[in-house]
Amino acid sequence: MDRGTIFRVWVPLLLGAWALGMVYARGPGPHGIVRPIGLALAIIGLSGVMLARFTLGKSFSVTAQARVLVTAGIYSKIRNPIYVSAELMLLGLAMMLWNPLVLIFLLAVIPVQVLRARKEARVLEAKFGDEYRAYRARTWF
Numbered sequence: 285m286d287r288g289t290i291f292r293v294w295v296p297l298l299l300g301a302w303a304l305g306m307v308y309a310r311g312p313g314p315h316g317i318v319r320p321i322g323l324a325l326a327i328i329g330l331s332g333v334m335l336a337r338f339t340l341g342k343s344f345s346v347t348a349q350a351r352v353l354v355t356a357g358i359y360s361k362i363r364n365p366i367y368v369s370a371e372l373m374l375l376g377l378a379m380m381l382w383n384p385l386v387l388i389f390l391l392a393v394i395p396v397q398v399l400r401a402r403k404e405a406r407v408l409e410a411k412f413g414d415e416y417r418a419y420r421a422r423t424w425f
Contacts, residue, residue: 289338297334301327304377313382322379329373332358336365350411355419363423364404367397401425 308323337344339357358365371394378386408416 288342292341292344293334293338296337297330300330300334304330304380307377308380311381313380318379318382322376322381324376325379326373326376329369329371329376332369332372333366336369339365350407353408353412353416353419359423361423362425363420364397364401364425367401368425371397 304323304326308319313319336358339359340354343351343354362368371390374386374390374393378390405416405420409420412419
């Protein structure tokens with residue numbers, strides 16, 4: 285495992301898991317059955333973000349760019365696993381905190397993610413054409 289992978293994937297995953305654990309243990313909100321379900325969803329979401337980030341490797345960028353068409357790993361099933369996983373993580377956080385503001389933020393972020401995904405799709409389709417269209421046909425979101 286190279287140094288870049290450690291700092292791109294493992295350090296954020298461990299810090300994120302630690303932060304979620306702290307929110308779970310010490311954060312506000314009810315401490316009933318919903319809280320551990322929220323923690324599980326948040327950890328699954330965080331893990332999905334990091335797995336997708338690992339799969340992208342150096343192809344990751346904040347802005348829509350078409351360096352290579354990544355279709356392996358989690359990208360073989362979901363075109364935008366970072367967006368989907370981040371939403372799952374936010375849902376879990378909202379459940380743990382039981383805070384309407386977190387839920388409102390989650391609901392506000394969804395259309396933004398959809399718009400970003402559409403922009404990325406246009407960029408990828410312009411660069412990869414039929415290869416991207418075939419990939420899009422066999423994957424979800």
